[in-house]
Amino acid sequence: MSRLQESLASGRFTVTGEIGPPKGTNVGPVLEEAEHYLKGNVVAVNVTDIQTAVMRLGSLAVCHLLVERGIEPVFQMVCRDRNRLALQSDLLNASVLGIENVLAITGDHTLMGDHKGAMPVYDLDSVGLLKAMSLLEKGRDMGRDSKGKPNELDGKPRFFKGCVVTPCAEEVEPQIIKLEKKVAAGAQFVQTQAVYDPKVFEAFMRKVEHLKVPILVGIVVLKNAGMAKYMNKFVPGVLVPDPLIKELAAAPKDNVASVSVKIAGRLIREMKGMCQGAHLMTLGWDRYVPDILAEAQL
Amino acid sequence: MIRVEAKPVEEVVQAVEGDRRVLILRCGGCPEGADTGGPAAASAASSALWGAGHEVLGPIAIDFLCHKALILSRLAAPELAWQVSRADRVLVFSCGLGVQAVASALMKPVAPAMNTQDLGGLRGRFPGVERCRACGDCLLDRTGGICPIASCSKSLVNGTCGGTNKGKCEVSPEKDCGWFLIYKRLKELGRLRDYRKYNKPRDHSREDIPDALRRTIWWGLEVPEEASQ
Numbered sequence: 376m377s378r379l380q381e382s383l384a385s386g387r388f389t390v391t392g393e394i395g396p397p398k399g400t401n402v403g404p405v406l407e408e409a410e411h412y413l414k415g416n417v418v419a420v421n422v423t424d425i426q427t428a429v430m431r432l433g434s435l436a437v438c439h440l441l442v443e444r445g446i447e448p449v450f451q452m453v454c455r456d457r458n459r460l461a462l463q464s465d466l467l468n469a470s471v472l473g474i475e476n477v478l479a480i481t482g483d484h485t486l487m488g489d490h491k492g493a494m495p496v497y498d499l500d501s502v503g504l505l506k507a508m509s510l511l512e513k514g515r516d517m518g519r520d521s522k523g524k525p526n527e528l529d530g531k532p533r534f535f536k537g538c539v540v541t542p543c544a545e546e547v548e549p550q551i552i553k554l555e556k557k558v559a560a561g562a563q564f565v566q567t568q569a570v571y572d573p574k575v576f577e578a579f580m581r582k583v584e585h586l587k588v589p590i591l592v593g594i595v596v597l598k599n600a601g602m603a604k605y606m607n608k609f610v611p612g613v614l615v616p617d618p619l620i621k622e623l624a625a626a627p628k629d630n631v632a633s634v635s636v637k638i639a640g641r642l643i644r645e646m647k648g649m650c651q652g653a654h655l656m657t658l659g660w661d662r663y664v665p666d667i668l669a670e671a672q673l
Numbered sequence: 674m675i676r677v678e679a680k681p682v683e684e685v686v687q688a689v690e691g692d693r694r695v696l697i698l699r700c701g702g703c704p705e706g707a708d709t710g711g712p713a714a715a716s717a718a719s720s721a722l723w724g725a726g727h728e729v730l731g732p733i734a735i736d737f738l739c740h741k742a743l744i745l746s747r748l749a750a751p752e753l754a755w756q757v758s759r760a761d762r763v764l765v766f767s768c769g770l771g772v773q774a775v776a777s778a779l780m781k782p783v784a785p786a787m788n789t790q791d792l793g794g795l796r797g798r799f800p801g802v803e804r805c806r807a808c809g810d811c812l813l814d815r816t817g818g819i820c821p822i823a824s825c826s827k828s829l830v831n832g833t834c835g836g837t838n839k840g841k842c843e844v845s846p847e848k849d850c851g852w853f854l855i856y857k858r859l860k861e862l863g864r865l866r867d868y869r870k871y872n873k874p875r876d877h878s879r880e881d882i883p884d885a886l887r888r889t890i891w892w893g894l895e896v897p898e899e900a901s902q
Binding site for chain 1: 828836843844873874877
């Protein structure tokens, strides 16, 4: 059982972090950040998978490097870049490398990234990917042998299967229906898109009470007022309320980060009674993770 | 030419499960060359549905089900309008465009009787906003008669992704989110239970046309180079 699974099963409020692999092979800085600021402070660290369709070092290799350093990874898998052969194979790859936590994500469209002419695959969707994981755990795969019988695996993997949801989407009902499908397909934990309004999140949590699955609220650290406005304009399903933008705009010019930390910590504090954990996305500001957690008073 | 293949009858019966009255509409425009199911196919489906405990209305044949105005004008006749109003589900014998046009014109849950494999350069005789990708594995019975393969940028089969934004797609503010359209349609039809159904990953091996078709005169007429070899 992964430490993440253990922590959530124990009922402790569980915090996860996130790192993004570099564009290139210079993996030193991101690993150092993880060792210094995340190790010991968060239970597991998500590694993004070719985030926003911008080509970069892969999630699987960085997850492996984290395992080597005693940091538990959450292997993010998007459906955009691999067909069902490669997805299932990479799940086996993860398993033999000692990676148990896997997060199934649809993935931003190739048109959002820096290789706009690339083929968007989506052979499986996030629900199909979770089903594939469940199948592999049973020692089978999605294919058939020459006689039409299900294939049998020689050695089967074990996963702690995660998925995502957008609690603050304008139309939340389709999000919830899809979440129900993900849980039915085997999802065992949920990490959410960024939430900035505890009231909206509380309403969402009431609507998903029937799903007996731990939910980690997504906290994306707001680095400044400009970023907050940008998110409101361009990031689907994310709404930063005006008072937070004003708070950031009024921050001392030489120390905006202190306000960013305060807001992130306060959001966790306000929502920790509503859910089972928090997923902290600092976008490179991992050095503030200890301060945010102190502010959250966990 | 349009090439379709009949769905297995069990699949059709399963698609309309729980719908008491099923109206059968068949396209009269293309069946000759395209075999979109003539009278024989429609009456075979009719028997199977009666056998499964449904009340069957029709079959009604309309030339070119891809033409919404034609559908509406033909079905405006009182005795036909009566049948339409009573139907819980419309089983459609046509290519994927016809199924979608019927769904949009009648605002009824539809079920495709066929899998569309090839549109052969045609996008329906009277193309509208509907699009069919001829994927060969039609799931319009579960999506309110709006095709997610054609209308979702990612061709997802189990609902909207996190990129849906105020009803638009993440790739462009000009592009509708296909799954949002499906959600709205199903909600309007009172059939959100269809959205909840799990759809298995697509069978991409069905996308290409079968070898048997390549040997037919119809294919030969459209591909003269192949025919002359």
